[in-house]
Amino acid sequence: MDSRGLSSSQRSTASTEVDPMMPRTPKRFSLWPAVWLASSRGNSRTLAAQRTHSCQWQEAEAPAMSAAERVLHERVPLLRLVGITMFCMAFGTCTSVFPLFLFAKEAAILFPDHASVGLGCLCGVAGLAHLAVPIAGRLSDTTFTRLGRRQPFILVGSMVCLVGLILMGTASYLRSAQLYLPAVLVGMIGLNTAQAAENGLVPDFVSASQAGQASGVVALQHFAGSIVGFSTIAVLALFPHADYRLMYVFVMAELVICVVITVMSASERCYDENQLRSVSIQELLTAFYQPLLDPDFFWVWLSRTIYYFAVSAHVFLFYFVRDVVVRESQNNQELQFGIMALLAQFSAALIAFPAGQLSQLQWVGRKLLIYIAGALLVASYFSFLQTPMWSTPYRRIAFLYFVSLLYGIGNGLYVGVDYAIALDCLPCREAAAQYLGTWSIGSFLGGTIGPLLGGMMLHFSGRSMSRWFKDGD
Numbered sequence: 001m002d003s004r005g006l007s008s009s010q011r012s013t014a015s016t017e018v019d020p021m022m023p024r025t026p027k028r029f030s031l032w033p034a035v036w037l038a039s040s041r042g043n044s045r046t047l048a049a050q051r052t053h054s055c056q057w058q059e060a061e062a063p064a065m066s067a068a069e070r071v072l073h074e075r076v077p078l079l080r081l082v083g084i085t086m087f088c089m090a091f092g093t094c095t096s097v098f099p100l101f102l103f104a105k106e107a108a109i110l111f112p113d114h115a116s117v118g119l120g121c122l123c124g125v126a127g128l129a130h131l132a133v134p135i136a137g138r139l140s141d142t143t144f145t146r147l148g149r150r151q152p153f154i155l156v157g158s159m160v161c162l163v164g165l166i167l168m169g170t171a172s173y174l175r176s177a178q179l180y181l182p183a184v185l186v187g188m189i190g191l192n193t194a195q196a197a198e199n200g201l202v203p204d205f206v207s208a209s210q211a212g213q214a215s216g217v218v219a220l221q222h223f224a225g226s227i228v229g230f231s232t233i234a235v236l237a238l239f240p241h242a243d244y245r246l247m248y249v250f251v252m253a254e255l256v257i258c259v260v261i262t263v264m265s266a267s268e269r270c271y272d273e274n275q276l277r278s279v280s281i282q283e284l285l286t287a288f289y290q291p292l293l294d295p296d297f298f299w300v301w302l303s304r305t306i307y308y309f310a311v312s313a314h315v316f317l318f319y320f321v322r323d324v325v326v327r328e329s330q331n332n333q334e335l336q337f338g339i340m341a342l343l344a345q346f347s348a349a350l351i352a353f354p355a356g357q358l359s360q361l362q363w364v365g366r367k368l369l370i371y372i373a374g375a376l377l378v379a380s381y382f383s384f385l386q387t388p389m390w391s392t393p394y395r396r397i398a399f400l401y402f403v404s405l406l407y408g409i410g411n412g413l414y415v416g417v418d419y420a421i422a423l424d425c426l427p428c429r430e431a432a433a434q435y436l437g438t439w440s441i442g443s444f445l446g447g448t449i450g451p452l453l454g455g456m457m458l459h460f461s462g463r464s465m466s467r468w469f470k471d472g473d
Helices: 008-018 052-061 078-084 087-110 115-141 151-174 177-205 208-237 246-265 281-293 295-325 330-358 367-385 393-424 429-471
Strands: none
Touching: 078 177, 078 208, 078 246, 087 115, 087 151, 087 177, 087 208, 087 246, 087 295, 087 330, 115 151, 115 177, 115 281, 115 295, 115 429, 151 177, 151 246, 177 246, 177 393, 177 429, 208 246, 208 330, 208 393, 281 295, 281 429, 295 330, 295 367, 295 393, 295 429, 330 393, 367 393
8 A cells, every 4th residue: 555645644654554663752852871772651672663775775676585485473482492592502502601711711822921911912802803793794695595684694603613713723723822822703704694694584584572581591592502612621620731722622512403403593685696786885884883884773882882891801700710710720710610610600601591571571671771781780799899808719719609500690691682672673684693693793892992901900910919919818
């Protein structure tokens, strides 16, 4: 039906009927950064504004698609949702094991005189690869192949990541920093390219009413990957002669398995012909800032950036355990670090999925859980500073076990609703990969700037602070 002869209210109703997945316009907007989501009656569950003009380029280039194909009428079964998001498990392993363990180990070997600065540089290079996410997301949104829009990028990105992991293992064995740094860049670009397509894959299948559950599942997959990775580290620590480089082989095997499950679970729409829309350099550059022109989405991005800047201090946890808690045995240091990381990830995994489900309730919403998460995380970092006050290493270890659980609960609450808030504020679901790619840049900026500043702070103040730690013995 032609909508030009309808009144404004009728056109709005007709538009909603054609595409009910598009979010509704909120009634008011909050300027306070911690209040992430503009909402109707203060409820953060309310869907974000409908901005159909931002979808014009996708709709103009996409092959003809019926309303039945574009709109999800049924909820995705939980088991299939787990399969679709399985790649997030491998991604969770990489984003936790590498900065928290492998990069820390490699920095101590490749940069023996400036390990903290080397660790910050490695995290910075890995974070730099995150810039590929908005570009890969934009290309994924405008590419139509016989395999669908997302699967080609998941497959190609994963293969590039495998090449990078092989080069990283080789460089580690040769103790070559000149080879290891570019290998990290190659591997992380491939990983983030695949993750960009995965970001768009979930909104392709999940309706707005299922956003909370999807967010909980995605968070659970990330934490499951971390748990699997740190469990492997703890097992390797039990064998004194086991080489930590076996972790590279483990990550490669996990990546292959998760990609296969994701591709088999996500039956995308197949197009008759491969169509790749030509995208100019200017259009690719706009992918970085265009989503931020939407005020709701901007506050989501800014708050996420600040969050990851704050929690990036955990990349130095291994050094904290080594210098403050366990000093006598390297194997014991790795074992205790693995146990603390596991406790944090287990507690986060237990709370993440229920948090996503709770955020769907009218009387809970998203923002209340975010406030609680922030309070718990502040309490946990303050507690880390109290560790030297305990008189013996055993008491310090027991105290850090408790702090790790506290940190995990706060982190689980946040991550459990983080993805749901982003889905709520998507200005355009047809361009989900691009918008969520820009959204993920927040974690890149925070997670990169934090370790770089932290590494310099440790380099220049580490000796003076070590006296304070020793005084606590």
